[in-house]
Amino acid sequence: MVAIHRAPCYTKNESKLREAGAIKRHIFSAVRLVAIFAATLFGLWLLLFCSTLIPNAALRSNMERSALSYAQREGFEFTQGDRLNAVADHYADAIWLNIAWNMGIGNPLVSSIQTEYYDGGELGENAGLYYTVTEGTAPNTDYTRYWHGTAAFIRILHLFTDVEGVKRIGFVSFLLLTAVSAGLLIKLRHGDLAVLLVLALAFVQIWNIRLSMEYQPAFLVAFALLPFYLLLEKRGNRCLTSLSVIGGAAVAFFDFLTTETVVLLLPLILVIAIRSRENRLGSFRENLPLLIRCAAGWCGAYAGTFALKWLSASLVTGTNAFASALSAAEVRMLGGSIPEIAASDLPEHFFSGIFANLTVLFGGTARLDYTRVFLGLALTFLVLFSLWYLLRTKETQPAASALVFCLGGVVFLRFLFLNNHSYLHEFFVYRALVSPVMAVFTALRMNVSLPRSKKRRRKT
Numbered sequence: 001m002v003a004i005h006r007a008p009c010y011t012k013n014e015s016k017l018r019e020a021g022a023i024k025r026h027i028f029s030a031v032r033l034v035a036i037f038a039a040t041l042f043g044l045w046l047l048l049f050c051s052t053l054i055p056n057a058a059l060r061s062n063m064e065r066s067a068l069s070y071a072q073r074e075g076f077e078f079t080q081g082d083r084l085n086a087v088a089d090h091y092a093d094a095i096w097l098n099i100a101w102n103m104g105i106g107n108p109l110v111s112s113i114q115t116e117y118y119d120g121g122e123l124g125e126n127a128g129l130y131y132t133v134t135e136g137t138a139p140n141t142d143y144t145r146y147w148h149g150t151a152a153f154i155r156i157l158h159l160f161t162d163v164e165g166v167k168r169i170g171f172v173s174f175l176l177l178t179a180v181s182a183g184l185l186i187k188l189r190h191g192d193l194a195v196l197l198v199l200a201l202a203f204v205q206i207w208n209i210r211l212s213m214e215y216q217p218a219f220l221v222a223f224a225l226l227p228f229y230l231l232l233e234k235r236g237n238r239c240l241t242s243l244s245v246i247g248g249a250a251v252a253f254f255d256f257l258t259t260e261t262v263v264l265l266l267p268l269i270l271v272i273a274i275r276s277r278e279n280r281l282g283s284f285r286e287n288l289p290l291l292i293r294c295a296a297g298w299c300g301a302y303a304g305t306f307a308l309k310w311l312s313a314s315l316v317t318g319t320n321a322f323a324s325a326l327s328a329a330e331v332r333m334l335g336g337s338i339p340e341i342a343a344s345d346l347p348e349h350f351f352s353g354i355f356a357n358l359t360v361l362f363g364g365t366a367r368l369d370y371t372r373v374f375l376g377l378a379l380t381f382l383v384l385f386s387l388w389y390l391l392r393t394k395e396t397q398p399a400a401s402a403l404v405f406c407l408g409g410v411v412f413l414r415f416l417f418l419n420n421h422s423y424l425h426e427f428f429v430y431r432a433l434v435s436p437v438m439a440v441f442t443a444l445r446m447n448v449s450l451p452r453s454k455k456r457r458r459k460t
Contacts, residue, residue, distance in 0.1 A: 029238070033242065037245050037246075037248075037300075040250065041305055041308065044250065045112065045147075047149075048103075048152045049108060049109065051153075051155040052103045052104060055104065056101065059101070059104065062158045062159070065162040066162045066164075067097065067129045067132075067134060070090050070126045070130070075089075075091035076088070076091060076427075077090060079208075079211060083363055083364070084367075084426065085427065085430065086205070086208050088212050089211070089214050089427075090126060092213075094125045094128070096150065096213055096256070097133075097154060097163060099115050099117045100154040100155050101129075101132055102115075102116055102117055102118075103115070103155065104155065109316075113312050114142075114144055115144050115148050115151075116142055116144075117132070118132045118139045118140055119140060144309065144317070145306075145310070145321070145324065145325035147305065147309050149253035150213065150254050150256075154166060167210060170213060170220065174209065174216060174220055174223060177223035177224055177226075177227075178197075180227055181227055181230065182194040184227050184230050188230065190274055193277075196441040196442060196445060199441065201434060203433075203434065205431075206431070215258065217255045217258075218251055218260055221251050221254060225246065225267060229243055229270070230274070233271045237290050240268070240271065241293050242297075244294040244301075245297040245298065245301045247264055248298035248299065248301030249302070252303075258431075259428070259432040259434075261410055261414055261435060262432055262435055265408065266434065266438060268294060269404050269435065269442055272404050273446060276399075276446055284398075284402050287399070291406065309321075346423075347420060348368070351416070353423045355373055356422065357415060357430040357432075358373045358377070358430075359426070360426050360430040361376070367423070367426065384440065384444055388447060391448035391450065391451070397443075400442075401446060405440075408437075408438070409436065411433060411436050415429075
């Protein structure tokens with residue numbers, strides 16, 4: 001006799017109770033995420049506020065050394081011939097130091113919100129930093145559209161060292177955090193993923209983030225959070241959503257609009273790969289809501305962090321900070337200019353941002369080099385296809401592959417959405433390609449089987 005399983009039947013009252021329970025759970029989850037966001041942002045702002053309490057007199061000696069070193073440099077310095085992937089951005093670092101110094105002037109509460117600097121007039125930002133620090137020239141340029149949270153560490157570290165020391169400390173911290181993540185992957189018996197992570201970082205010449213402070217915050221935030229993603233993912237998806245909210249707030253607070261997506265995408269790619277390898281993933285359809293929730297949490301926290309900065313700046317200054325910030329955002333998307341590192345105009349077309357970043361990835365010396373891009377992509381995919389063809393397994397992982405490709409593809413959407421910014425700043429924005437590179441590497445690894453040694457074959 002075959003047992004017949006019937007779907008449970010609910011009365012009208014039971015159905016209403018279930019719906020009410022589901023609504024309560026959604027409300028509780030939303031409130032919890034808002035509370036996490038508020039606590040994260042308050043803690044970060046408190047750090048920034050406390051740093052403004054440090055008297056500038058305590059920083060003066062090291063700040064003067066930093067200002068003098070930049071006063072003798074061009075805004076952009078090529079460190080490996082004409083390669084754009086090895087450009088040091090002294091222009092942005094000088095602005096950051098300028099802002100950090102001016103945060104120590106006036107009311108600490110106001111200066112932690114109203115971020116300004118002296119632009120140096122015709123002499124440029126590097127000279128502006130020198131005159132601000134050495135002669136006390138007042139700021140003349142408003143920059144309240146960003147939080148500039150890294151200024152907190154710039155001020156704290158300048159108690160002990162100058163800007164070169166700050167860059168070294170940031171880079172060593174990144175290496176240590178990367179070692180922690182790689183070690184954790186090895187401990188979780190995913191040493192191959194640790195190797196792929198290092199290879200993906202090498203693919204974007206990660207060692208060059210040592211050249212500028214501007215290049216470091218997004219990667220520091222990403223690798224500070226990555227161990228928590230790896231440790232907590234077995235406890236459920238709620239932890240991943242919470243971490244995404246924290247990451248969105250933190251990168252908006254510290255970053256200078258460089259490679260912000262790495263904070264969300266790289267950890268999720270590794271989580272998907274680990275769950276797939278351990279047969280805990282499920283189908284594409286089952287996992288898509290998780291990615292959407294994490295993306296929504298990250299985007300909401302990212303946007304909310306900016307919105308609260310603009311609101312607080314409006315309240316402090318009595319001006320409409322939203323108008324100037326949104327105007328700047330329009331320039332980032334549609335058109336604008338920066339001090340040039342090479343002769344350049346506006347993007348040639350809608351896809352210029354993508355091609356410019358791929359040009360830099362493959363070692364380009366011009367802003368756009370289509371031949372280099374197509375040859376680089378062809379050679380890369382030829383090698384990857386050959387590996388897949390020779391080592392492919394019968395049991396494929398289509399769901400996991402599709403999920404990591406969706407995550408990696410977000411970077412290209414970002415290049416399109418901020419087309420002008422991605423095109424003009426490709427010499428550092430291109431490092432966001434670490435996520436799609438890691439997506440390709442993990443998709444390949446999940447669908448191939450490495451050859452075993454003869455000894456292992458005899459034992460089995």
